[in-house]
Amino acid sequence: HSEKMWGGRFAETTAASLEAFSASIHYDSRLYHYDIAGSKAHATMLAENGLLTKDEVADIIAGLAGIEADIEAGTFVFRRELEDIHMNIEKALAERIGPAGAKLHAARSRNDQIALDLRLYLRDQCDRLTELLTGLRRAFVAQARTYLGAVMPGYTHLQRAQPVLLSHHLLAYYEMFGRDVARLHDCRRRINLCPLGSAALAGTGLPIDRERVAELLGFAGVTANSMDTAGDRDFAIEFVSCCAMIQLHLSRLAEELVLWAGSEFDFVDLPDRFCTGSSIMPQKKNPDIPELVRGKSGRVIGSLMSLLILVKGLPLTYNRDLQEDKEPVFDAVDTVSASLSIMAELVANLRFKTERLQAATTSGFMTATDLADYLVVKDVPFREAHGIVGRIVAYCVEKKCELETLSLEEMRRFSPVIDKDVFEVLSVNGSVDSRISTGGTSLQRVTEALGAAEQNMGMR
Numbered sequence: 278h279s280e281k282m283w284g285g286r287f288a289e290t291t292a293a294s295l296e297a298f299s300a301s302i303h304y305d306s307r308l309y310h311y312d313i314a315g316s317k318a319h320a321t322m323l324a325e326n327g328l329l330t331k332d333e334v335a336d337i338i339a340g341l342a343g344i345e346a347d348i349e350a351g352t353f354v355f356r357r358e359l360e361d362i363h364m365n366i367e368k369a370l371a372e373r374i375g376p377a378g379a380k381l382h383a384a385r386s387r388n389d390q391i392a393l394d395l396r397l398y399l400r401d402q403c404d405r406l407t408e409l410l411t412g413l414r415r416a417f418v419a420q421a422r423t424y425l426g427a428v429m430p431g432y433t434h435l436q437r438a439q440p441v442l443l444s445h446h447l448l449a450y451y452e453m454f455g456r457d458v459a460r461l462h463d464c465r466r467r468i469n470l471c472p473l474g475s476a477a478l479a480g481t482g483l484p485i486d487r488e489r490v491a492e493l494l495g496f497a498g499v500t501a502n503s504m505d506t507a508g509d510r511d512f513a514i515e516f517v518s519c520c521a522m523i524q525l526h527l528s529r530l531a532e533e534l535v536l537w538a539g540s541e542f543d544f545v546d547l548p549d550r551f552c553t554g555s556s557i558m559p560q561k562k563n564p565d566i567p568e569l570v571r572g573k574s575g576r577v578i579g580s581l582m583s584l585l586i587l588v589k590g591l592p593l594t595y596n597r598d599l600q601e602d603k604e605p606v607f608d609a610v611d612t613v614s615a616s617l618s619i620m621a622e623l624v625a626n627l628r629f630k631t632e633r634l635q636a637a638t639t640s641g642f643m644t645a646t647d648l649a650d651y652l653v654v655k656d657v658p659f660r661e662a663h664g665i666v667g668r669i670v671a672y673c674v675e676k677k678c679e680l681e682t683l684s685l686e687e688m689r690r691f692s693p694v695i696d697k698d699v700f701e702v703l704s705v706n707g708s709v710d711s712r713i714s715t716g717g718t719s720l721q722r723v724t725e726a727l728g729a730a731e732q733n734m735g736m737r
């Protein structure tokens with residue numbers, strides 16, 4: 278007979294090649310805490326329902342606590358021939374406490390057990406990522422306060438478009454990462470249901486109390502259908518999709534920092550301690566952090582693709598393929614956590630070059646829209662106004678000058694309604710401050726948005 282915990286019906290011992298190929302303990306050992314918490318709750322419920330004696334449950338809980346302590350101390354030996362975290366812990370328990378240990382797995386399967394471990398793990402990760410996102414958002418809010426009033430070019434197509442406040446740009450990221458928090462919150466609601474009691478796929482005939490286990494583990498309720506539960510990885514896919522969106526946002530931020538730190542833009546200084554040099558070019562100071570964050574977005578998107586493809590052809594319910602879900606999930610968690618925390622540190626320490634930002638707003642005809650709006654106020658239809666200003670810009674390009682350096686007389690050649698009040702409209706600050714629509718870039722609106730953000734982040 279096979280020595281395996283499931284070996285009763287096997288005549289041969291397992292091939293070493295299969296053991297090596299199928300083991301997951303080298304990565305799923307990371308779930309030990311959740312596996313043990315789940316077993317404690319399961320045992321407690323079994324005892325309450327007469328399936329374990331008081332002594333047995335006490336032994337089981339103490340045994341599990343001892344195993345957890347050993348794992349944390351680094352003295353627990355994980356065994357590959359025991360395949361996964363579930364059997365490593367169960368076997369150790371049986372060795373430590375004897376017969377009671379063998380009773381723990383009643384009314385349970387590794388199928389609902391792994392679903393439980395993963396849900397508990399991801400529930401915690403939702404909370405951790407939310408904290409990290411909050412740290413990053415606070416860094417944006419603090420910088421927006423520091424630089425309130427500084428102007429810069431706003432871009433579309435990476436071409437200078439209209440002047441904006443730097444703080445408005447920074448608070449755009451505060452909003453973006455706020456949606457990521459909301460997405461995780463929503464994802465967490467679907468994670469937070471207890472799968473235990475689904476057993477292998479069909480439920481169990483033993484007298485268990487699923488609601489009690491859910492309550493002990495802090496779940497909001499239990500899953501509804503045992504077959505769905507055994508094969509469901511939607512929650513993991515959804516979680517990794519949240520991760521992909523976060524990393525995508527970080528990557529866009531990273532791209533801007535790389536551009537802005539380069540001499541062509543020269544908008545921001547990344548502190549030396551966050552940059553590296555070149556082994557050959559002595560003058561180099563490279564923005565490695567944002568570059569790596571941008572590069573790592575490929576990994577996280579890849580993890581999401583792996584999971585989608587993993588699940589797409591699976592029949593209900595549990596299939597061993599599902600063991601392949603763990604590594605992409607863990608890699609996404611590790612990558613996003615590390616990226617969020619280092620980017621928060623970097624953003625908090627950015628030094629913006631406000632004179633450079635300001636200087637960049639004085640060319641590129643960025644107040645052209647303001648001039649068109651000025652004409653609209655003087656009752657010129659917008660399309661006509663657009664044409665007039667376009668011709669004025671073409672004239673400036675020809676003459677190699679800026680809008681605000683034209684004389685009133687020159688401008689009046691294009692439209693007689695233009696008057697000397699036009700010069701207010703052509704100033705950068707006038708342009709910014711005119712944008713008072715909700716969500717706009719005027720100092721008034723940005724000050725309000727900043728105040729709301731500070732309040733929301735508990736920063737005042």
Ligand code: ARG
Nearest residue numbers: 301361387388391597599600
């Ligand atoms: N290690 C397995 C996994 O990660 C646990 C469930 C195994 N179930 C089974 N019937 N072999 O999916």
